[in-house]
Amino acid sequence: MKEARTKAGKRDIIIASAIQVFSRKGFHNTRMEEIALAAGIGKGTIYEYFSSKLQLFQEMLETGVEAYYNSMSNEELQQLSLRKKIRLMFESHLKFCHENRELTKIMFQNDFFDQELKEWSFKIHKQKEGHMKALIQEGIDRGEIKDVDVNLAVLMVSGVLHSLWVPLGLENWQIDPTEVSVQLTDLVMHGLAR
Secondary structure, rough: OHHHHHHHHHHHHHHHHHHHHHHHHHHHHHHHHHHHHHOOOOOHHHHHHHOHHHHHHHHHHHHHHHHHHHHHHHHHHHHOHHHHHHHHHHHHHHHHHOOOOOHHHHHHHHHOHHHHHHHHHHHHHHHHHHHHHHHHHHHHOOEEEEOOOHHHHHHHHHHHHHHHHHHHHHHOOOHHHHEEEEEHHHHHHHHHHH
C-alpha cells in the first residue's frame, strides 16, 4: 500500500514538474531531462510512469482538464438558481485559472496538441456544452430567464469563459475571482433576465 502511495506521489511530482517546464518552454522545446531535473529524479524514472514525452504531456493535460471540470461541477448546486449557478461557474473558472496559471497557459497554447488530444478535448468540450445547455433550459423552464435560443446563450456564456484564458494565463491578470464572477454574472444576466 505504501509503495502505491509513493508511486502515485512520484507521478504527481512528475506531472507538476512537467507543467512548469512545458509552460516555460513549450512542448517541442522541452526535454525529458529538464522535467526530471525539475522533479528531482532521474530521467529513467519518468519512463517508469510515462512511455514518451507525448504520453506525459497528454496525461498532464487530462489531469488538468479533470481538475478544471471537477472544480466547476458539484451535485449540491442542483437546487440553486441559474444566476447562482452561472456565478459559481465563473468563480470556479477564475479561481482555477488564477491558481493554475502555468497549466492555463499550456491549455491556451494548444498548437502542439496531437489529433488524439484534440479529439479528446473536443469530446470533453461537447459534454460540458451539453451540461450548460441543460442549465440554460432549466432556467427557462423555471421562469428565471426569458425564452431565448439556448445555443446562443451557451455560446455567450462559453465565450465569456474562454475569453478569460488570455488575461489570466498570459497577461498575469490580478483579480479577486469572487468579485469578478459577480460582475460577469450581472453582465450576462442583464441580457437574459426578465
